[in-house]
Amino acid sequence: MDFKLSDEQRMLEETVGRLVRDTYTFETRNKILESEQGFSADVWQQFAELGLLGVPFSEEAGGFNGGGAELMVVAEGFGRGLVVEPYLATVVLCGTLVDKLGSDQQKEALIPAIIGGETRLSLALYEPNSRYEHNRVTTSAKKDGEGYVLNGEKAVVINGDSADQLVVIARTSGAEDDRDGLSAFLVDGNAAGVSRRGYPTIDGLRAAEVVLKDVKVGADALLGAEGQAIDALEDSLALGLVALCAEASGAMEVACDQTLEYIKERQQFGVPIGKFQALQHRMVEMRMELEKVRSITMLAACSLNESRELRDKRLAAAKAQVGKSGRRVAEEAIQLFGGMGMMEETPISHYAKRIVMIDHHLGDSEYHFGRLESLLDVE
């Protein structure tokens, strides 16, 4: 048993930490949020140069060969700076899915371009009526000569507004919520029949409602075997959950630090408000929730190679804990900041928004409690 980071992991942590500290200030981030694209191409290029876009890929492909712990370290660093660049969508979700399902040709065409920062992808998975059920897919892909024709709607596709290519999960067979019959397709973001309505999210990201109308793709757009995408999809979602939990952990850490700093400085009744026991105990409770999230995120990050059931149980528990504890920390942070916590100009409000809204990415705590319930007997 050893909770220390390896030398390589520590280097990765320092690399991300330095980048976020030096270049990703609150003011810089605000400018990025207001920009046309909603993320910074310069920052993205720095990620590429520092090797961050290759973390989960094999060394042969030019990657870092990282596992859950490496991803955790990177995402925690991003969380500390509320980084909005499309890392989760491009690298963690789509990149690993292409890596897992793609043919040699598909991988050669995409993975180096992802690692190099030239191509950005977005996972078009959830639908207006699927909520967080990743196997409830009505978007259809019907055989059409050598290729396929895609029809359907995809909801809140994170970074779907700007992605070069969408990885569309569509049904090639089976009923609406069958696990079999799901296929993954590479679809050019500007292909005929693809319409994207882009918009900002309240936690600083960009997303799109994507409508696919008679979108024709070739046979080479299919990733992996037809109808067999579910296992690889769940593997990528598992990585995505680790990244989100770690990001929440990093953001919660900063929220706790900023709140602590504030209550030590803010004076009322002639003393710093941190002298009041009522506030001290609330601050302690915030830190306790942070420790829980740190702990269970480590558990999740180190469980990716366990059996699928045990992995999923721990991931569900971790994401549920993040939802429960995150909300508590965010609400308490705003409360302890008082009126200042309500202001857009105060960084804590941005941390609070991201921490709360992480619950709506890849399944909220209600959804994951449900999953945990179904896996309660798994040891």
Added chain:
Amino acid sequence: MDINFTAEEAAFRDEVRAFLKDKLPADISRKVKEHKRLGKEDTVRWQKILNEQGWLALHWPKEYGGTGWSPIQKHIFEEECAEAGAPTVLPFGVNMVAPVIIKFGTQEQKDYYLPRILKSEDWWCQGYSEPGAGSDLASLKTRAVREGDHYVVNGQKTWTTLGQHADMIFCLVRTDPEAKKQEGISFLLIDMNTPGITVRPLITLDGEHEVNEVFFDDVKVPVENLVGEENKGWTCAKYLLTFERTGIAGVGQSKAALAHLKQVAAQQISNGRPLIEDPHFRRRLADVEMELMSLEMTNLRTVAAAEAGGVPGAESSFLKIMGTELRQEITHLFRTAAGPYALPFLNEALHDDFDGNYVGPEFAASVSARYFNFRKLSIFGGSNEIQKNIISKMILGL
């Protein structure tokens, strides 16, 4: 980073498991698992078995007959014991007064008391709290006045756990009433059979006789029973309070209780199906299981830090709060699981020798009493609010 045990750690765990399977008396573990009240004989019998194996004095250095184990080994041992349903070792002798004697005691005190503690010849209790000194322990008033070769002790201690069986009590007493609060206190070892000592039972809200009041009326205590220097008892008290709190999270106890709760919930019927399939109840089980996973990892992180040479200080306060809240929550779910059969209260049914008829299912007999009894967890050992004060001061710098 690797959250799994190393090969050596796993081998050690297997050794502990094999020992427990072989040596833990089935009648005792059954009582523990079914939450029956344990007698003094049960605890002593188990302590003797542990001592034969050399595994009683977990925290002592090897030269005094301790295990000399690392923090991870101690953690593994405590978890395995709890999950197997081993009774808690009486902490007052082996885990509390003994480390103080080892650190501050004279050679004579070590030679006399330590072997007797190992052999369970003395049953120890703790004389700290007083009617007017709870969380504010240093305001204690029990007075010890030096007269020749002995002290004369007058005053009252309270919440003395299992003091009704005790042969010895270690006491904080005031030896200098003029000094500032913490400075006039001394640490005394007192024979419970000395004339002038009266033990009066306190019955708790669950009908149990677990705690007592101890009255001292001109009790003569030989000066050689002073540990450390006169008026320096607070140093001993602080040392004892921070000494080894690895087991404070109670993860093993919670795991055992949760496993039992799932069993019970599979047998209880609610809305025509097993309670464990009831979505509301299952959600609460899931919540407890999630919190337990977080707590276990937090505990392991603290143990690993101790293994790496860190001293677990205020971090144990986090573990105490989280651990006790979780154990209390599980007792609440047991009460929920029993439904209306949580109501009948047959005090005698909580004893192992009960041979009458239970009202409702057998497990239900103890659930409410246990729920009320476990309210103590967030009060004793430094109430959870005191723990928050410690974290505020030591970790947050408030």
